[in-house]
Ligand SMILES: Nc1ncnc2c1ncn2[C@@H]1O[C@H](COP(=O)(O)OP(=O)(O)OP(=O)(O)O)[C@@H](O)[C@H]1O
Ligand SMILES: Nc1ncnc2c1ncn2[C@@H]1O[C@H](COP(=O)(O)OP(=O)(O)OP(=O)(O)O)[C@@H](O)[C@H]1O
Ligand code: SF4
Ligand SMILES: [Mg+2]
């Protein structure tokens with residue numbers, strides 16, 4: 001990649017140490033994010049998307065811990081910083097917005113008070129300047145009559161407006177990187193469209209880089225430049241967005257795409273993936289997807305494939321793309337998308 | 344195609360009182376469903392879509408009489424549902440089953456699957472006692488679980504499997520109509536696809552009729568024969584699936600369809616971004632309830648409630664409630 005890389009995560013591992021058990025929530029996440037671009041992290045429930053995000057900002061609940069890997073942000077490995085140094089990055093250089101804005105806003109303070117507090121902590125703005133800037137920010141995120149809204153409490157706003165407020169707060173310090181964890185999942189689609197539009201527009205204007213966490217491949221297609229697909233705590237595929245949808249490489253990605261009922265075309269029969277996501281208590285030992293994969297071989301069941309380059313910038317974690325493959329020759333020759341269709 | 348009406352809902356209203364003041368008097372109403380009329384034909388899937396709070400679940404609950412409707416008529420299989428006594432209504436539930444979004448909340452955690460299924464059969468007394476367990480095993484297999492899982496508890500299943508148990512329970516009494524309220528909404532997409540395929544196959548096999556409540560228009564396109572679009576307690580459009588997706592007439596339907604992200608980065612899209620939020624159903628806008636957000640709204644829209652209408656350019660059975668359908672379709676009216 002010739003572009004500037006703002007974030008380069010290498011083999012991140014985060015575990016929760018329970019009394020008798022280690023939950024390997026994130027267990028091999030690697031991806032690069034070029035400056036000013038958006039990467040989508042997709043995957044089903046429990047695949048480790050949120051924990052990846054929280055690991056970056058060191059916001060993990062006890063007993064969670066980053067136990068390995070690198071998080072290179074603007075040339076510094078965040079895993080090596082002190083808690084104090086991370087706090088300075090949080091909210092300043094990297095901000096995060098969450099799925100449920102109500103739980104991240106404090107119900108007893110007005111919107112204005114909360115934005116002002118952020119501005120005071122990070123930029124040392126006094127009350128008067130803080131209020132001015134708060135109104136500016138609310139205007140930036142498209143909230144009508146911002147001078148009235150600053151005086152209101154979170155419960156007086158709709159879900160969509162609360163999410164706008166969260167975005168305003170996240171943008172308060174012109175972050176270089178915005179992490180959005182399912183920012184529209186709790187919202188109606190017409191409101192989702194407004195918020196996604198807003199994030200896209202702000203990104204263009206402010207030159208931010210964005211990590212968009214979602215389980216919705218439609219959101220990925222419409223907002224992202226790159227995509228990391230996660231399964232069982234690992235990135236199984238990384239591609240630019242067009243390549244991913246045109247030519248998905250991992251059997252899991254192929255399965256996901258064939259499972260979506262489309263609103264824009266008729267699909268006669270969905271082709272679901274058999275079985276369900278493994279629980280962290282009984283993770284398959286080989287390829288995490290092997291028990292559900294239509295192409296799995298004995299090798300897949302026994303040994304974990306690594307995330308390797310195939311064609312240009314694309315990376316995939318699957319034995320099919322290695323010299324060790326001794327399964328179906330068709331799938332090796334034509335890829336899982338074509339083969340699964342003819343099956 | 345002469346189709347038999349299985350369910351007919353006429354002028355259904357569901358107003359929930361809002362208590363207020365220190366006397367706890369009713370100060371106002373939430374007009375959750377406000378004068379809704381539609382029918383469901385035997386063997387079809389009719390979906391109800393629309394944004395949060397538009398009255399989808401309330402419509403389903405009224406049909407099941409989980410809430411007593413404020414006004415209107417509900418005719419099911421030739422009989423008047425609202426005239427039934429509480430105990431007759433309970434018996435009627437044999438024909439009218441429901442599957443909810445969160446199967447966990449609706450399955451008793453202290454009962455095994457066998458107990459859950461045989462109890463449902465016992466309540467409706469549809470199958471002799473000694474045959475119930477055998478029937479329960481058959482049902483499990485019908486929904487893609489295996490006989491070995493029959494003595495397990497709900498928490499031992501994944502979300503998708505629990506939803507299958509919920510479906511098996513609904514099927515256990517041989518119902519005529521199943522109301523699916525967001526039945527697949529909580530499932531991961533790979534598992535959601537399994538359950539959707541299952542529902543479609545069961546419908547074919549057992550000639551079931553579905554009232555399918557959902558907000559995901561991809562899911563709805565996949566499963567429905569006909570679709571109702573609701574906005575703030577009213578039906579704004581009703582049509583067969585093809586007409587609704589290929590030839591939507593109501594400005595709200597159009598913006599709803601255009602707002603859904605398409606899983607194809609190379610698709611060209613024109614998006615109609617609506618202004619503002621859905622207004623409150625307590626004091627809904629006068630006239631057309633969509634007028635506060637509609638790009639075509641005129642003074643007429645602010646005062647007159649539009650009727651559901653079928654016009655020449657629309658297929659039979661396709662109706663939309665907008666004053667300006669004609670002018671919008673010819674391009675004589677442009678969005679503002
Ligand atoms: N505090 C915790 N203690 C133990 N395990 C945890 C904790 N938080 C998360 N996990 C586990 O880590 C794994 C990854 O969780 P994560 O929240 O990242 O999933 P996700 O991909 O964001 O899923 P979703 O789409 O449901 O939000 C899951 O198996 C989860 O159960
Ligand atoms: N028991 C009740 N008392 C008062 N208001 C109610 C009651 N049940 C529903 N409502 C209100 O009626 C309206 C319609 O609610 P309903 O649950 O039918 O919406 P919905 O279309 O199913 O939405 P969702 O997609 O969020 O499930 C909402 O404004 C809701 O707050
Ligand atoms: S490694 Fe094997 S099991 Fe895993 S996705 Fe590839 S083919 Fe399937
Ligand atoms: Mg998450």
Ligand SMILES: [Mg+2]
Nearest residue numbers: 399400401525
């Ligand atoms: Mg509902």
